[in-house]
Structure formats: structure tokens, C-alpha cells
Amino acid sequence: MSRIIPIGPYHPLQEEPELFKLYCEGEIVKDVKWETGYNHRGIEKLSQSKTFDQVFFLVERVCGICSTSHPFAFANCIEEIGAIEIPDRAKYIRTIIGELERIHSHLLWVGLAGHFLGYNTVFMWAWKYREPVLDLFEMITGNRNSYAMFKIGGVRRDIENHKISRIRETLDTVRKKAEMLTGAVLDDPVIHARTKGVGVLTKEDIINYAAVGPTARASGVGIDVRKDDPYAAYPLVNWKVITAEEGDVFAKAKVRLLELVESISIIEQCLDGLKKEKEGETEIEVREIPEGIGTGRAEAPRGEVFHFVKTDGSNYPVRHKIRAPSYVNIATFKKSCIGQSISDAIISLAAVDPCYCCTERMAVLYDLQTGEKIMNGKGLIELSSKRTWDMKS
Amino acid sequence: MGFKEYCFKKSLWVFHFGGASCNNCDIEILDCLTPRYDIERFGMQLVGSIRHADVLLVNGSINQKDRIRLLEIYRQAPKPILVVAIGACGCTGGIFAEGNTFAGPVDKIIPVDAYIPGCPPKPEAIIAGIVKLMKK
Amino acid sequence: MIDLPEIEDLRKQFGDVIKEAAVRKENRATVTIDPSSIVSISEYLFRNLNFRFIIATALETSFGIEILYHFSRDISGLVLNVRVVLDRKNTEIESLTGLFEAANWIEREMHEIMGIHFKNHPNLEKLISDGNWAEGVYPYRNTEQ
Numbered sequence: 262m263s264r265i266i267p268i269g270p271y272h273p274l275q276e277e278p279e280l281f282k283l284y285c286e287g288e289i290v291k292d293v294k295w296e297t298g299y300n301h302r303g304i305e306k307l308s309q310s311k312t313f314d315q316v317f318f319l320v321e322r323v324c325g326i327c328s329t330s331h332p333f334a335f336a337n338c339i340e341e342i343g344a345i346e347i348p349d350r351a352k353y354i355r356t357i358i359g360e361l362e363r364i365h366s367h368l369l370w371v372g373l374a375g376h377f378l379g380y381n382t383v384f385m386w387a388w389k390y391r392e393p394v395l396d397l398f399e400m401i402t403g404n405r406n407s408y409a410m411f412k413i414g415g416v417r418r419d420i421e422n423h424k425i426s427r428i429r430e431t432l433d434t435v436r437k438k439a440e441m442l443t444g445a446v447l448d449d450p451v452i453h454a455r456t457k458g459v460g461v462l463t464k465e466d467i468i469n470y471a472a473v474g475p476t477a478r479a480s481g482v483g484i485d486v487r488k489d490d491p492y493a494a495y496p497l498v499n500w501k502v503i504t505a506e507e508g509d510v511f512a513k514a515k516v517r518l519l520e521l522v523e524s525i526s527i528i529e530q531c532l533d534g535l536k537k538e539k540e541g542e543t544e545i546e547v548r549e550i551p552e553g554i555g556t557g558r559a560e561a562p563r564g565e566v567f568h569f570v571k572t573d574g575s576n577y578p579v580r581h582k583i584r585a586p587s588y589v590n591i592a593t594f595k596k597s598c599i600g601q602s603i604s605d606a607i608i609s610l611a612a613v614d615p616c617y618c619c620t621e622r623m624a625v626l627y628d629l630q631t632g633e634k635i636m637n638g639k640g641l642i643e644l645s646s647k648r649t650w651d652m653k654s
Numbered sequence: 655m656g657f658k659e660y661c662f663k664k665s666l667w668v669f670h671f672g673g674a675s676c677n678n679c680d681i682e683i684l685d686c687l688t689p690r691y692d693i694e695r696f697g698m699q700l701v702g703s704i705r706h707a708d709v710l711l712v713n714g715s716i717n718q719k720d721r722i723r724l725l726e727i728y729r730q731a732p733k734p735i736l737v738v739a740i741g742a743c744g745c746t747g748g749i750f751a752e753g754n755t756f757a758g759p760v761d762k763i764i765p766v767d768a769y770i771p772g773c774p775p776k777p778e779a780i781i782a783g784i785v786k787l788m789k790k
Numbered sequence: 791m792i793d794l795p796e797i798e799d800l801r802k803q804f805g806d807v808i809k810e811a812a813v814r815k816e817n818r819a820t821v822t823i824d825p826s827s828i829v830s831i832s833e834y835l836f837r838n839l840n841f842r843f844i845i846a847t848a849l850e851t852s853f854g855i856e857i858l859y860h861f862s863r864d865i866s867g868l869v870l871n872v873r874v875v876l877d878r879k880n881t882e883i884e885s886l887t888g889l890f891e892a893a894n895w896i897e898r899e900m901h902e903i904m905g906i907h908f909k910n911h912p913n914l915e916k917l918i919s920d921g922n923w924a925e926g927v928y929p930y931r932n933t934e935q
Contacts, residue, residue: 301717302674303753306929310752319749325678325774341818369681388688406678406774471843471892484842490817490867556818556860556869567844569860584845589892754929 288602293595308581313339313413313550316578320568321407323583326369329362330561331583332411334568337492338557339413342572343550349494350538351415353531356494357428358401358410359559360524360531364435365394366562367521370614371442374514377611378455379646383446390438393431400424415544422540425532436525443518447511451652456510460597460609463508470593473586474564475516476613480508486560498530510612517614549574561586563614590614604648665697666788669707671727673760674750675714678774679741683711691777698784704731709784712760713740715750721757728764736787739766740780742773794819796839796868803834820858820871828859828874829884835861836889841870843892848900850931855881855904876906885911903930 284292304323308316320331333355340347347355368391375383395405401420402408410416420428446452467477477484483504487495503519505512552574559566564586571580590613597609672680686693687700701707704727716724728737739760742748747759760766767790770783797811797819807827813819823831835841841861848857859872876883885908886893897908898915905928908914 301719301755302715302750303755303929304750307750307753322676322678322749322773325676325681328676328678341815385689388685389690392688392690405776406681468842469891471890484864489862489864490869553814554820554871556871558869565844565862567860569845569847569858571849580847580849582845582847584896588845588895592891592895 283598283603283606285603288604290598290601290603290606293598305581305583308578310577312576313578316581317411318409320583321409324585325406326366327362327561327563327566327585328407329358329410330559330566331568331585333359333493333559334557334566335570336411336413336557337559338555338568338570339550339572341557342553342555342570343413343547345414345545345547347415348538348542348545349497350419350535350540351543352494352497353534353538354416354420354543355411356498357420357528357531357535358408358416359493360528361394361397363524363562364439364521365391365398367517367524368394368439370517370562370611371446371514374510374608374611375446377607378452379649380452383442386438387442390435390442393435397428397431400427412544413550414547417544419541419543420535422536425535428532429529432525432528436522439518439521439525443522446518447515451649453511454652455605455649456514456608456612457507459510459601459605460513460612461507461509462593462597466593466596467508470589470596472564472590472593474561474590474614475513475520476564476590476593478502478504479512479516481506484565486558486565490558492559494531494534495527497534498527500527500530510608513612513614550576563587564590587613665699666708666784667699667701667706668709668711668784669701669704669727669731670711671713671724673712673714673716673720673724673743674755675741675743679713679744679772682774682777683713683740683780686777686780691781693781707731707735709736709738709787711738711740712764712766713744715743715747715753716757716760716763717753717755718757721763724760724763736767737764738768738770738783738787740770740772740783741775742771745769745771748773794868796863796870797821799839800831800834804831807831817867818869820873822873822875825874825876825883828872829886829889831872832859832861832886833889835870835872839863840865843886843890844869846893846896846900848904848906848930850878850904854878855906855931857883857900857906859886881905882907882909884909885914887911902928904928905931 282294283290304319308319311319316335317332320335321328323331368387372384372387375387398408399405401424402410402418410418462476462480464481467480467482473484481504483502485502488502500523503516503523505516550572552572554569554571557568566586567584569582570578573579593613594610598606601609670683685691704710710731712724739745743750744760747756750756768783768787770780772779793811794813800821801808804827807824809822809824811819811821836843841863844860844862846857846859848855853875855876855878857874857876861870861872863870874883883906885897887897888910897911900906901908901914902916
């Protein structure tokens, strides 16, 4: 007898609708169907009515968590159309903001993953150590999320040299806590039991679905826009791409935690770079954008963000296409979830780090026969937590 | 103190509804639970079902599909319920108000008791807004 | 004008099907092809040259309804746009979902916003528009303002 179990973490953060329906036989998931459209805001169409400067504010709000990556890719795109070369100081600042965002996003993910597994302490700790990073953002840009730092030709605000020591101190604290968190999470035997071999995506799956980001890197596909198609200050600093081979939830967690530490190292090198550049030179003047097409990419915490813009010499984009990484990553859920038990389904989905606004989500549980609601997302999280608890005792 | 006031002066249970949002506000609401702001020490908690809630937080610009869900949620909510519109999108639709699927800011769909503007509003602002509402 | 090795390769394999090629930089290029060869060219790019499908953009221009398929060759950072132009009256093209799952959702979305029909798509049903706008309306076409 097969039942439908719609998934939708009813967690406040996941109140976003994207209806996942899991068809189950007993405890095992046999098929997945989904329904989207609840988060559709018509951004690409809105973009056509905004000037290039205004579009930055619009694309920042495509997603709150990867809020820098969209302006980053858009800036890369327009600067490609206009063949604009930005000053080195602006490159370093852009990279710093991008990497700080990666740190805060990965910490956010660790917290959520902990919550789904039933480790609410991990959730509280990870989010507590996100706060210093958000304070840094507030100091540099004035806002904790949505920084409005990018403009065509450079950045809108400078990171003055006197702020650099404060940034370094905070990063030191975050590094220590991140290393402690990494150790605690990756060594815990129950987490091993809950995440190893769960939600596996093979290399072939990744290539078939064209998945990107840590989801792909955890299955041995070492693609990273920062290395493959370098932009901003990434070619000016030393860093490495983090990959793993197993493709399961544990590998994805490992990749994200190690990337977090790598990001701190990148930022520190960029801060050294800033000291060498003249303070205040953060942009070049851009008079107009010629007619043409351009493609811009950036590596968001979740993977490759891609923007395509067609211009006609006026102040408005003629067509603006945005592809967020979650668009391709969420589709892999079909592969990683089938054959799993229901209690593992939630962590398999969370491992892909779906961005609820770049795509959307929600889930609820219905009985196939009677159409009655059996369990909602909260129930699924509780089911998952209970399994952890049973394992521990 | 009337019965209604008595109920509201105790711990507030909050239900959160996210429309078509960018998630910044959702994260700031969730941030209120974390150790730095920690609203749970006041007895406020986020609940999973609208039927247990005293306060309905709505954020995000509402599109046509969400409008139907929002009306359904409001219908299921036990009255009296306080509705709070959070963020620029919740209050007026924000930058998405000109989009082709926009279905009106929250107060065009359900009655709103408090507005907390910001993009996103800081956790301090959210807490201050809810406290102001409680004092009303 | 520089020609890229990948485009040379395509020309050798497919000849006249490649109608024109525009190379903007050493890692950005666009080739315009005949719509009927989209599957064979995509298959060659995907299987033989290890390109990854990024996404596809549908737009309306003075030439008709255009689709730009964006492919990435990760080892070199090349972004190759494969451009097809469809007639406004008969906007149909073969689906790429049989080659890779990555094309599934975007083809559904392009169908909803531009009214393009993808032949042999496994489930060309609504992705984002259900309840959001009316049947038969294609918001991104210039006539629907």
C-alpha cells in the first residue's frame, strides 16, 4: 500500500512553500513529486523596468542568504558587456564580502542540519557564532543582511584600514569556534550513523542533473566557479577547492565545514592585499553600457549563480535571466531520496541546502487513500529527531 | 484585567507565515530565538500550527498562490489573533509590488495590527514591535 | 577574430548546421544553429566535449522567439551560448530532457512564460504559474504588456 508523504519542514524558516510529495510504501520512499510557484515574484520581468543601478537592489533580494552572490554575478555580467576593469581594492573588498557571506551561510546550514537531526544545541551554537559575522557586516556595510555593496565599476563603500584589525579579531574567534564545531560534529558516532550512506548522489547523478556547489563537490565533481572562471580577487590569493568522494550527507557536511575554514584564510589574505592598495580607490566611473550580451557567474555558498543580460545601449536591461544554484540542486532530491526511509528524507533534502527563495519549499503529509493530513513537516522533523534519540540510547 | 488581557500577558505563541519572500526577514525572526536575543526566556515560542498561536507573523510579498493560503491560515486561526506584518514586503510589498504576480500587501488581504518595517528589520526591532503590540 | 578550438570542433562535426559564431573573449562565445539540430549538438557538447548545461534563456527579439542554451566547459571556464531562433507562429523545438535531467524544469518554465512547446518532454506541466497567472497568457512575450 503506498502512501503519499508530502515533505515540508514546518520550521518557521521553511514556511516557504514548495510542496514535496513523497510516495511511500511502508517506511521507504518510492517516488517524489513537487509543486512550486509559491515564491514566484516575477523578478526577471521587474528587472526590465529598472535601471542598472536599481537592479542591484532588486537582485540582492532574490535570496537573503546568498544575498551577495546575485549582485556579484550581475556585476560580473555587466562589467563583461562593458569591458570594465575594476580597481584591485574593489576586487579585494568584493571577495571579502563574498567569503564572509559563505561563512555565515555555512554556519546557518550547520545549525539547520543539526536541528533536523534533533541536535538543537548544534542549532543554537552555530547560530550564536553567526552573530559575530553579522556584526562584521553591520560594521562594514550598515546592515546584517542585504549589504548593497556592489555597483558597476566597483563597490559602494570602502573598508577603511582602521577596521581591519577588528575584522581579524572576529575572524580569529570564528575560526576557533568553527574548528571546535567541526570536530564535535564530524566525530560524533550518532551523526556518523545518521548521515553516512544517507542521501547519496553518485558522480553520474551530479552530471545528469548538472548540480553545482558543495552538493557536486561532495560527490567528487570538483567544480567551483572561483577556480574555473576566476573573478574578483580569487586569482590573487592562495586557496584550494574542497572535495569529497562519498556523496552522502556526511560528505556534504564535511565539505561545507572545511570550506568555512578555507574562507577565513581567503579573507585574511585579502585583508593583507587591502593594506597594499591605496585607501579610497574603490570604483571607476562608468558612463554607459554598450549594446550586447553578457554572462556573469559567481560561486554562492550553494553553488554557481548565473546571470545573463542582454542590453541595447539604454539604461535598462532588455532581458535578464537569473539562475540560482538551488534550481538545479533541488531536482537531485528525486535521486537522493528514493530508497531511503522517511526519517532520512528530511536530512537528505537539507543536505542539498535548498535556498527557500531561490526556489521554494514546504511539505505536508497526506494519506493517499483518504486524503487526510497525517503528518506535517514538524512531525517529520520529530520523526527524525526520535530516530537520533533511539540511536543514542 | 479582563480575560483577554490576562491571556495575552502570559507567554505569546507565535506562528510564522512566509509569503514570497527573500528569506532575510525569516532568518531575522529565527534569530530572535538564538542565544543573543533569546525570546524564549520571555515565554515566546514559535509554534508549528496556527491553531495554537496568539500572534501571526506575516512577511514576504504575497503572490496569487500565497494569498489563498494566507486567507486559509487566517480563517483557521483562533480569534482573537494579533497579526503583525514584518518587513518592507509585508507592509507595502517592497520592491516586488510592481511584479506581475503580486496580490496586494498583507493589509489588503487580512487585517493587520502592527507593522514592523525594515529590510530586514533587526531582531531588536522585531522584539520591540511585538512588545509595543502587547502593551496596546 | 579568434576562433575557439571547441567551435572548430563543432564546425568539423556539424558543418553547415552552425550558422554563425561570435567570439567575444577567449572564454565567452555564442553559436547560432538550426533548431532542428539542437539535440545532436547538445549531445555532442555534453557527451564528447564534457560541457555542463547551466540553464536556458528564452527571449523575444525582432528575429522571433530566441532560446539561448548556456553551456559551461568547467576545465577552461568557457561559457558557450547555443542560440536558436524560432518562428513566432510555430514555437516548437525538441526537448533536451532525454539527454540530461537538468533541462527538465527550465523547459517547463520557458513553456509557461513564453509559450514554447518542447516536443517529447516527459511532463510539460506547470512549474510556477499555477494560480499565479491565467492559462494561455505568456507574460514574457512583448505583446502581453
